[in-house]
Amino acid sequence: MKRKSVLIHSPELDALAGHVRTFEQRLIQLRGERLPEWIAAVRADDLPSLHTFINGLERDLASVTAGLILPWSSGVVEVHVNRIKMIKRQMHGRAGFKLLRNRVQLAS
Numbered sequence: 608m609k610r611k612s613v614l615i616h617s618p619e620l621d622a623l624a625g626h627v628r629t630f631e632q633r634l635i636q637l638r639g640e641r642l643p644e645w646i647a648a649v650r651a652d653d654l655p656s657l658h659t660f661i662n663g664l665e666r667d668l669a670s671v672t673a674g675l676i677l678p679w680s681s682g683v684v685e686v687h688v689n690r691i692k693m694i695k696r697q698m699h700g701r702a703g704f705k706l707l708r709n710r711v712q713l714a715s
Contacts, residue, residue: 619653619654622652622654623654623656623657626645626648626649626652626654626657629645629648630645633645633675634675637675637676638675639671639672639673639674639675639676640672640676642664642668642671642672642675643668646661646664646665649661690711690714691711694707694710694711694714695707698710
């Protein structure tokens with residue numbers, strides 16, 4: 608209930624919340640082809656924080672769009688990289704590469 612009252616009294620926050628919800632739908636539904644129209648709608652509003660986000664998206668729009676359209680994911684690779692980094696952080700300064708390699712292989 609409080610969120611609705613805040614949004615009623617702040618048109619900027621209401622617009623921001625609407626754009627964020629729309630972007631969320633694009634992510635969930637994998638609708639990357641509709642990203643340019645979302646960007647145009649956000650550009651039409653005076654929301655500097657989202658404009659900064661859009662600038663980042665536009666720097667590599669082709670990759671962002673592909674990530675939202677294509678069925679492939681690097682999620683499995685990212686899990687392994689994250690696991691190896693965690694083991695490496697735990698062992699920082701304690702042992703050399705051989706022990707790190709053994710721990711990574713044993714953790715698999």
